[in-house]
């Protein structure tokens with residue numbers, strides 16, 4: 001990832017970080033490698049991720065390790081190991097590369113980046129709603145309007161077991177219409193059959209019994225309360241009873257944020273509740289919910305229809321022609337940096353003619369060239385040349401330059417006065 005792309009990433013990361021921290025989530029930094037067993041036990045043995053997508057190897061001790069395909073499992077593992085879940089609520093977030101050996105295409109990569117947000121110790125739908133509203137606020141802040149929210153409930157383990165029986169009966173009755181994947185999963189993980197992307201199975205899946213008909217009253221009440229919160233918070237949602245997610249640890253609430261702008265890989269963010277996972281991995285029973293954003297996809301969307309405040313281009317490029325100009329200019333630039341910590345100032349290095357320095361200034365993407373020649377250095381002023389606007393050059397005294405640049409920074413660099 002090269003500049004200027006890396007600058008875009010930085011600004012996106014800063015924006016997300018500020019938002020999640022404003023909701024009280026704190027950063028947890030997780031290792032990229034975990035024991036393979038962790039992902040098998042959490043994501044599930046019979047999932048695409050564990051069956052075909054993990055980068056797994058045996059290390060020099062003979063331990064099987066895996067490059068993390070997602071962050072939730074590692075977050076729970078670390079939380080258990082460090083006692084983070086004992087009688088307390090935790091709101092955590094993380095950011096980093098994840099690895100899945102999928103077929104690469106636009107929006108789907110073998111190394112991609114997620115921001116994950118996880119809450120622990122809070123059983124109610126209020127925190128599900130908080131996680132969702134946080135996402136909505138992020139899309140709005142990034143100028144994205146066309147992101148659709150789909151929600152569903154998976155109920156609790158007992159209801160899913162009942163549902164599983166009904167589903168197996170239904171699928172078995174239509175065995176001749178199942179593809180090879182579905183036939184295999186019919187035995188091991190029938191809910192996953194509903195996940196199939198095979199268009200020839202779409203009709204069969206559409207006619208399958210619905211999980212919602214099997215739900216326990218508690219899970220239904222949780223779902224109704226979540227919808228109530230979303231209504232009160234002004235969040236539009238679409239209920240999608242077929243939304244099952246590709247990881248096994250979820251119960252009750254699941255949701256995805258989807259854009260139609262991105263083609264086949266339109267889900268920019270996904271998550272849900274996973275109340276059983278902490279206990280399943282050896283901790284005390286702890287309710288939990290969270291989501292992860294796919295940053296590549298989000299950035300694609302921001303590029304095509306959103307906005308990221310402020311570019312990382314320099315506000316100004318200091319052109320210094322001649323020894324006197326250099327002698328005055330360089331210490332002066334340091335003084336400007338002292339007074340204006342947010343100033344992005346590129347001071348010319350390596351000499352060069354007026355013309356070649358101006359060319360560098362232009363290429364740097366700076367808004368302004370501050371031109372300091374021998375006369376200007378002697379007289380104590382600079383010529384300010386607007387590089388991106390059709391506007392007369394102006395003369396500014398060195399003593400007033402700091403104030404002048406402050407205005408440039410405050411107006412996002414659009415105007416120098």
Ligand code: HAM
Pocket residue numbers: 069070071072100102107108109110111112113114116117118246247267268269270271272289290291292293294295296297
């Ligand atoms: P996930 O749905 O597997 O969930 O991934 C979350 C998001 O990561 C996806 O919606 C997508 O934007 C992005 N993503 C996944 N795979 C790729 C890929 N190969 N290339 C580019 N982007 C990708 C999880 O990972 C859960 N850990 C989310 C979660 C957190 N649930 C609760 N807490």
